[in-house]
Amino acid sequence: MKKIYFTPGPTELYPTVAAHIENALHEDICSISHRSSRFKDIFKATRDNLKILLEIPDNFHIFFIGSATEAMERIIENCVQHKSSHLVNGAFSERFYKTALDLKKEPQKIMASFGNGFYEHEIEIDADSELICVTQNETSTGVALSPDFISRMKRRHPEKLIAVDVVSSVPYAALDYKFLDCAFFSVQKGFGLPAGLGVIIANERCIQKAQSLQEKDFDIGSYHNFPSLLKQAQKCQTSETPNVLAIYLLGKVCADYLQSGLSEIRKQTEIKSVALYEFFENHPQYKPFVKEESFRSHTIIVSETISESSSMISRAAKQGFIIGSGYGNYKNRHIRIANFPVHSLDNVKSLLVYLR
């Protein structure tokens, strides 16, 4: 039986991925030197496709790293001397905050309860904070903050850097890069790719901050500090031998998305998410976890379950529907359903027919 993975990542592979891998093997992509012109062409194609797809302005650089978790570490190392401020409303925003603690910074934590988002007027960023860290789409709870919210934060704090976790909302989230300094994601979610690649999108202000820390003799890391990443990226290269296959595949799936058109992908995403929330609103066994509609993620849909979710998840798996469990303490009380470009309206409909 063909399974469909609705898990929040790793998830179902985008349908073109197997053919792209076959092609990569045929073309020796995994054997070529990462210093060769062929690799540089791959780097450039992926970077350019990504910039076009996500409408990333020219003053931003694209860095390829190992994971979104690594992105959190590198951003704190390179953009914070003493203090970052973190909007924490779930496990991944908490991880970003804890990363700053691990790296011996003195981060500010601004909390909302799990399942909630933030209201601008309730947020007081410390004056001496250098970086505001926002988890735009909290994968653990299914709460999304609007791109407008992020733009307003930036307008209020133009002198501070803003870093945005879009791990589970890219490419759906319509960020306005004029109002942020740094964003990051990994490829095993919205791009439907095998895990093992993270992407940092960082503007000149982030580079300048890293350089100023370096000049003050702070430890900003080694091969993956921003000046090193930039120096290599300007040559379409990387410091280390990177995950060449993943960089190649990301470029190919970006090209596929460009062919579908991002506005169509976004429209489809919303049609599917509306269907999912409507179902959970109206079914006696379920209840959307996020009560405030404006905070509901379109890409990670979280529902409370009346009975233990684990048995329901195992039953669904037997029918080929692989659904995510709740995160952490909610493991057995929630289900999480990913709504990525890989998940077609037909996939979602058949899931809902089954759940009904």
Added chain:
Amino acid sequence: MKKIYFTPGPTELYPTVAAHIENALHEDICSISHRSSRFKDIFKATRDNLKILLEIPDNFHIFFIGSATEAMERIIENCVQHKSSHLVNGAFSERFYKTALDLKKEPQKIMASFGNGFYEHEIEIDADSELICVTQNETSTGVALSPDFISRMKRRHPEKLIAVDVVSSVPYAALDYKFLDCAFFSVQKGFGLPAGLGVIIANERCIQKAQSLQEKDFDIGSYHNFPSLLKQAQKCQTSETPNVLAIYLLGKVCADYLQSGLSEIRKQTEIKSVALYEFFENHPQYKPFVKEESFRSHTIIVSETISESSSMISRAAKQGFIIGSGYGNYKNRHIRIANFPVHSLDNVKSLLVYLR
């Protein structure tokens, strides 16, 4: 025309890799959760196969990271408070040393000229050094230090930690893990796999050192510090979503190697390296770069070329033989030929027929 990659890594894929990838796709390895029991089984199988293959004792842990370059950073972060000592005789040992500088340590540099190795009696390790970093096989110059040399270093400095770079010699190098504390490699060389995975093999003393630095409030990194890596590895998990496919493939190729038997792989490696060095000794256009025979690597064979190597390399490429150029300043004066398990005696013979 089928090409053969004799490049020092990335290199030719091991012949079973394409089938393992196909199988992984068929079994949804790229979609399963990295918190699932299926992932834990993959982690365990790879770890166990690796420990059997390389005869790694029980008091060592296996950590999966992004690259060998990352390994250098993590080892310095976690095993050095102030000073590491580096035997530097090429670009990669130099990188290890520079990593320590980047991380604000005060490393000791012990140099040998490129193309040379080290004699024990010439080495004076500073008394206050905490970690001795040895590049067992210098990929840039084709110089190897014997496993015995490393064991003797450890006997002379039992109180210090020893970290060994075996990036381009694993699994050939017959290390005695009783006489080292940490080793690391990446998978795109001796394992003939796609790049994007590094492996750290670290014993309890390394963990204790990291813990003691952590207790003293030093910055030892975040998600990939040794205590975090250990905590997750003990559950057969990783902190971040890792390169699941690469971990799976490494386990499979280890199993393939176990079937061939490592002693047979080592024997074949030496037969091929003897043939290569003999050829370069006797051909008027070539001369082995490493003069002292006992320092000659069996896995990375470097030869000087009488004329510019670039034109010779392009001609060979047209015949399907992809050969590595010299490293750095030697780019146009050397060729580098990888002699990994993927390279059969027949491959090497046909290369030599062509070069003749």
